Amino acid sequence: MGVFGEPMALRYLIWLLEGFAVTLLLSAAVSVAATGLGIAVCGLKLSGRRPLVILADTYVSIIRNTPLLVQLFFWYFGASALMPSGLMTWLNTPHVLDAVLVSLHWPAFETIAGFFGLTLYAGAYIAEEFRAGINGVDPAQRESAMALGLRPALVFWLVVLPQAVRIAWLPVVGQYLNTIKNTSLTMAIGLAELSYASRQVETETFLTFQAFGIATILYVAAVAVTEAAGHAVARSGRFAWATQRP
Amino acid sequence: MNFSVISDNLDYLLVGAWPNGPVGGLALTLVLSALSAVASGLVGLVLGIGLAMSAGWPKRLLVVVLGFFRAIPVIMLIFWTYFLLPILFGFSVPEIGTVVVALSLIGGAYLSYAVAAGIESIAAGQWEAGFALGLGRWRVLRLIVLPQALHAMAPSFVNQWTSLVKDTSLAYVIGVPELSFVAAQVNNRAMVYPTEVFLFVGVVYWCLCVSLDRFATALANRRGAAAEGAG
Amino acid sequence: MRRLFLLLIASFLASGAAHADRLDDIKQAGVLRVAAFDSNPPFGFVDPDSKQIVGLDVDYAKVLADKLGVKLELRPTNPANRIPLLTSGKVDLVLANFTITEERAKQLDFSIPYFSSGQQFLAKKGTLTSPDQLNGLRIGADKGTTNEIVLRRDFPKAVVVAFDDTPFAFTALRNGNVQAITQDGPKLVGLLANVPDRENYEIPPFTISDDYIGVGIPKGEKRLADVVNETLLELEASGKAAAIYDAWFGPNTKQPLPRLFKIGDKK
CATH class of the missing domain: 3.40.190.10 (Periplasmic binding protein-like II)
Structure with missing residues (x-):
């Protein structure tokens, strides 16, 4: 009681849990996509071709040196004003993608913009973590593998990459944790994730403490569980074997 | 594209309602960033030393507290410090204080790990040399270990400060008139130029963060060169 | 007395x-x-x-x-x-x-x-004429308003997208992300008066609540x-x-x- 008021009705708890589900799904989708993007951008940086390197550097610099909130505002409010109205109409019309087994509902534009903005953001950070991982591999190892007569591509795949992944793994997990927290900013563009849901519950019930308290606990739990899982993978036999130093 | 919306509101974006009202816009972003940078640096240094020098349950407690501040989204912490602390404990932190407190707790939690790692990276021989000179544990830390460790931590501090500059934009949620908030106001008044407004704001933040980064790198290089020259 | x-x-x-x-x-x-x-x-x-x-x-x-x-x-x-x-x-x-x-x-x-005012809507001309159409539309509202609550309660099939303030909701309307926005009538009138291309929008003459x-x-x-x-x-x-x-x-x-x-x- 007191400042916390009476316990909130089940209906509002369900709103919060729905918001949490959106947060988790969005974080997972963004983490997967951003990992792919990060690897690709890291590849561009290591390609040695000047235009590609400049492209990758520009992207990373723009994303890392501007606030995510401003980026999300830009993608949702700014960029959609630039798109042809036909495309916007198409993006906003509900489509059902019928695959053989699953039929996916076309997400709302908030979700598309949020996913896009968060993926671009996390991708820039993950690219840098991978690059740091590759740079962190002792050059002597590459040289000794070359001395054994292995081709450079093979040396990269067999010697450099496994160790780079091991070095980069925990920092990349750190970016996944940041992604979970960063999804909270998408409430500013109307995406109904956990922070949005907590404000909505607050609007209807005025149970400010409960709404924000539950949301905070769910965020902390999601981050803690993901972090623990990341560390467990890092310690697991398979990961250690795959990345063992020769 | 029509950038007259920027030029018409340039003074508001840069300094807010000043001199006829409180300082806002870019100037307030700079003030918030500077205060948070100093406060997070101090928090990080103190807690990082605590983390490196403690053991047993005090250390575990510290790890849990730091874990909480690393896990909570900045927006949530700003809400807590702004709206909920006054009701819960009866004391009220002014808006700017709220942002600085929230950002320096989170920034400090990240920095403390960098500080602890920096201290732990110093070879045991350095400690032993200090003890051999008859110095106590804290004096060895202060005179021998920290000066070397700080050099190793410098990049973490610069990274964290760049994050701080960006995170000041979240003061938007409680109506602190920093750059992002006044930009939203200008956007709301003009209504049809969101692309121009947010593009401009992005460019300003980019300049700010990149120059901070360049400046810190230049400073570190000069220090490094000076140290090498002296050695 | x-x-x-x-x-x-x-x-x-x-x-x-x-x-x-x-x-x-x-x-x-x-x-x-x-x-x-x-x-x-x-x-x-x-x-x-x-x-x-x-x-x-x-x-x-x-x-x-x-x-x-x-x-x-x-x-x-x-x-x-x-x-x-x-x-x-x-x-x-x-x-x-x-x-x-x-x-x-x-x-x-x-x-x-x-x-005093009543809850009204702002939409592109010709898209909204009666409250019956609200169910099934994507409608922008402001977080923390009675408008948001009333809409969700009385038109459960409408998709409510809540923004931090009315002009943000209007930008979403202008970009086509929502088909209407809702607010108190006088506030919408005030908003529309400041829109450069106001001839493309209208406030349909019906209210869904008195405030x-x-x-x-x-x-x-x-x-x-x-x-x-x-x-x-x-x-x-x-x-x-x-x-x-x-x-x-x-x-x-x-x-x-x-x-x-x-x-x-x-x-």
């Missing part, structure tokens, strides 16, 4: 109770802290020339501060922050197109209404509430309330609307 006498006794007893209440705090500090909108013309918005928050709500706030003989200090707010600002003691009053509801009245006290707008006052601050109510009634009696209305909604303004509601019409 008897009621007046009782009121006098009551206020005497209340003031006699020695503890300092918010009214005393305000007078002692010499400052009245008021939360007002900063992006919702003509209720509260930043004037491009003076860089100060001005508007109809602000004019009322100024009168209240003058009445108390203290300085006015405005805090910008969006709809969602109004109640937290008041309950956490960050402001003394909220004057921000604040709709009186029973639910809210459990958290805070309201003055008598000083403005009364009051001053938000911290719970239990009886003396402060009395001063606010007295001042509002004086404003109506002296004709100043009509003058404030005319300054923002009169025939020569950007958003002319006839004044149908007078302070004191409804308690």
